[in-house]
Amino acid sequence: MKHQSKQLKNTLNKTLEKFFSEGKTRFYLSEFASEAKTSIHEAENFIIPLLKEDELEGKLEVRCPNCGKDIEIYRRFIDIPDEIECEICGYRFHKSLEYIEIILEMKRKFFRTRRHLRSRSNRTNYK
Ligand SMILES: [Zn+2]
DSSP states (O other), rough: OOOOHHHHHHHHHHHHHHHHHHHHOOOEHHHHHTTTTOOOHHHHHHHHHHHHHSEEEEEEEEEEETTOOEEEEEESSSGOSSEOTTTOOOOEEEOOGGGEEEEEEEEEHHHHHHHHHHHHHOOOOOO
């Protein structure tokens, strides 16, 4: 197995912490990768251990390949029906990784272990 460079890991970690300090606790994997200026694949390699650690939770969002509407969110790939119909445009399609966006959500453990970051970087705007 190929290991990620320290520098890349650092960048990814900083990006995650930036999201956290901005209160962005739910985000797309693609969004995360583009913010960190890396590939989805590298972002995934970084995220997978955090899923295992239970710091993050992953969900799958099915998007209509025709109109782009987000149709439904599933926990596991196996839960997604084989055939999907878009309620907006009526387009029918078969499930495929191509039409799935991965959503990541920070979990309680993430907040517990990284709470200190928020008080440091988010000085104002408390209601
Ligand atoms: Zn549609």
